[in-house]
Amino acid sequence: MIDSKNGVIGLAIGDAMGVPLEFCIREKLQKNITTEMLGYGSHNVPKGTWSDDTSMTLGLIDAINKTGDIVPNDIADNFVKWAENAEFTATGVRFDIGRTCLRAIVNYERGMKPTECGLNDEFSNGNGSLMRILPLVYFCYAKKMNNTDIYKVVRDVSSITHRHEISIMGCYIYVLFGIELLKGAKLNEAYRKIKEMDYSMFSKQCQEKYNRIINTDISLYDMDDISSSGYVVDTLEATLWGLLTTDNYNSAIIKVINLGNDTDTIGACVGGLAGIYYELESVNPNWINGLLKYDYIVELCEKFNGVLNETNSKKMPKDNKDMFFIDIREREKREKFVNEILEFEGMSLINNNADSFDLAKEAVIKSIFPILIDFKKLELDFIKNTTTAAAAITNKSKFIFPEEALEKIENRSNEWKKYKEEVIISLTTRVYGHEVEYAEKLVEKYEIEIFEEFFLKNETPLDCAIEIGYCCG
Numbered sequence: 001m002i003d004s005k006n007g008v009i010g011l012a013i014g015d016a017m018g019v020p021l022e023f024c025i026r027e028k029l030q031k032n033i034t035t036e037m038l039g040y041g042s043h044n045v046p047k048g049t050w051s052d053d054t055s056m057t058l059g060l061i062d063a064i065n066k067t068g069d070i071v072p073n074d075i076a077d078n079f080v081k082w083a084e085n086a087e088f089t090a091t092g093v094r095f096d097i098g099r100t101c102l103r104a105i106v107n108y109e110r111g112m113k114p115t116e117c118g119l120n121d122e123f124s125n126g127n128g129s130l131m132r133i134l135p136l137v138y139f140c141y142a143k144k145m146n147n148t149d150i151y152k153v154v155r156d157v158s159s160i161t162h163r164h165e166i167s168i169m170g171c172y173i174y175v176l177f178g179i180e181l182l183k184g185a186k187l188n189e190a191y192r193k194i195k196e197m198d199y200s201m202f203s204k205q206c207q208e209k210y211n212r213i214i215n216t217d218i219s220l221y222d223m224d225d226i227s228s229s230g231y232v233v234d235t236l237e238a239t240l241w242g243l244l245t246t247d248n249y250n251s252a253i254i255k256v257i258n259l260g261n262d263t264d265t266i267g268a269c270v271g272g273l274a275g276i277y278y279e280l281e282s283v284n285p286n287w288i289n290g291l292l293k294y295d296y297i298v299e300l301c302e303k304f305n306g307v308l309n310e311t312n313s314k315k316m317p318k319d320n321k322d323m324f325f326i327d328i329r330e331r332e333k334r335e336k337f338v339n340e341i342l343e344f345e346g347m348s349l350i351n352n353n354a355d356s357f358d359l360a361k362e363a364v365i366k367s368i369f370p371i372l373i374d375f376k377k378l379e380l381d382f383i384k385n386t387t388t389a390a391a392a393i394t395n396k397s398k399f400i401f402p403e404e405a406l407e408k409i410e411n412r413s414n415e416w417k418k419y420k421e422e423v424i425i426s427l428t429t430r431v432y433g434h435e436v437e438y439a440e441k442l443v444e445k446y447e448i449e450i451f452e453e454f455f456l457k458n459e460t461p462l463d464c465a466i467e468i469g470y471c472c473g
Contacts, residue, residue: 002308004061004138005301007178010249010275011057011134011268012297013287015050016090018257018267019043022051026228026260033258037290043095048292052096053268055088056132058300060157062088064139065303068310070153072114076160079105090292098128098230104161115156118163127235129162131265133171134272135304137178142308148466150175151201155463162232165206169199170232173210174269177240181276187244191219201462209233219244228259228266235262239269249278250287419455419464420447426465442468 020041021034039047059078066074081087083105086094100119107117118129136157140150151172158171173194180190195214199207210233212218218240226241227234242256252274257263280288288294420443427439443450446468454464 002138002142002182002305003301004135004304004308005298006279007134007137007272007276008057008061008301008304009280009288009291009294009297010278010283011272012050012054013037013283013291014253014257014267014269014271014274015053015264016048016267016291017253017271017287018263018265019045019049019051020047021257021260021263024260024263026258029258029260033254035254037287045091045093045095046292048290049090050292051264051268052082052094052098052101052128053131053265054090054297055082055094056101056128057134057268057272058088058297060132060135061300061304064135065300065307068307070139070157072156072160075157076105076108076114076117079160080109098126100124100126101128101161108160115159116163118159118161118167120163122164122166124162125164125166125232126162126230127170127232127262127265127269129158129160129167130170130174130232130235131268133158133174134178136171136175137182137272137276138304138308140175141179141182147176147197150179152466165202166209167232169202169206169210170236172199173197173213174236174239174273178273178276181273187277191240191244201466210236212237213240223259226259228256228261228263230262230265235266235269238266239273242266242270243273243277249274249282250284416451416455419461420450422461423450423464423468426462427468 017034017037020038020043021029022042024042037047039045039049043049043051056079059082060075063071063074063078078088079101082089082094083097083102086092103119104117108114118124133154136150136154140153143149145153154172154175155168158168162168176194176197177190180193181187185193199210199214207214212221213236218237221241226238228238229235238256238259242252246252246255249271252270253267256270257267259266275283291297424436424439424443427442428436450464450468453459454461454467
């Protein structure tokens with residue numbers, strides 16, 4: 001039976017232990033090591049108060065409890081409830097929120113798709129998604145996911161606030177490590193296994209950021225070499241270093257919160273994994289008794305346990321079209337939409353007395369190309385349809401298609417062909433090892449979805465292949 005209380009309460013205690021010490025200077029802390037749960041420190045909050053780390057973790061758990069699955073809208077809704085109404089907090093007051101998380105939540109409230117709300121620049125790689133990713137350790141373990149499926153879920157959940165690959169990779173490593181612990185691995189064994197994992201879905205530049213974790217031994221570094229900043233890479237390094245250089249939950253927490261700086265998040269990240277490994281029986285009872293709203297957290301975890309244990313014997317669906325692929329009726333609606341756009345553009349130009357063929361041609365290209373339906377005839381019919389439409393708008397029976405526009409369309413068409421080829425290669429060599437013929441049939445069958453959901457959104461062919469494999473097996 002899976003019991004999430006070990007990790008979740010372990011996380012909350014590590015968070016509460018670190019809250020009073022946040023932003024403190026390491027040198028001062030090292031002169032007077034903190035070993036007890038305190039109150040009224042950096043944030044002037046009562047003893048046992050936990051921060052955004054635990055609040056967002058509980059918000060994620062509550063969202064999963066609603067449906068038994070990962071629904072990004074439910075998760076983002078809970079983040080809004082926390083940010084605006086102080087739900088999932090220890091005292092009914094939200095006293096901290098990261099800049100990146102705040103901007104992502106604002107994006108969601110403005111109507112953006114939840115998995116696109118997170119910031120995607122390299123300077124937005126704080127630890128705000130790593131600090132709340134622990135529930136996915138339990139969820140992915142209960143679902144018996146392979147690493148491809150784990151990556152997809154981690155990517156989507158992290159992207160609600162942190163969409164850059166550096167943040168996603170940090171979360172991915174953390175979840176893989178936690179899953180190994182749930183499987184019964186020792187700390188050093190779990191660390192060895194994550195070092196051997198495939199991280200080819202991330203760029204080389206991204207992988208290099210985690211070089212000290214993956215290609216060296218982080219446990220051999222001195223404390224002076226470990227940063228406790230809010231940068232996701234630093235937080236993950238400090239987390240694994242704290243775990244691998246101690247032999248019990250209490251020592252691990254004490255060691256990392258006395259590093260100073262972002263002590264609540266590092267305490268939470270260590271506490272979650274240490275809780276899984278050592279379990280609650282090993283935790284200082286004074287810390288457990290001091291944790292605010294302990295019963296509330298236990299209640300959420302018990303519901304989460306019910307979800308996890310109910311699905312523990314189930315596997316991810318092999319052909320869940322509701323998750324990604326569009327049906328015939330949706331295709332017909334989109335075809336109708338294309339025609340309506342063409343008609344609308346034509347009427348707009350006529351009403352504005354625009355009789356320039358070039359202007360009409362440009363309007364039609366901009367309107368129809370991003371949502372073109374008949375991709376199999378992309379090269380010929382697209383040129384034919386757009387020029388015909390432009391001619392009809394301007395009442396010209398003869399026209400010459402500009403070479404510059406023709407070249408642009410040809411280049412884009414070649415990009416599309418190359419993209420499909422790379423998706424097929426990824427399906428056959430890097431994802432599920434499909435036969436080439438089967439991979440080609442998958443790409444042909446779901447050509448529209450691949451074009452709209454991945455090619456036009458500049459997603460990598462590997463991500464596309466992972467999604468196809470995730471839904472089709």
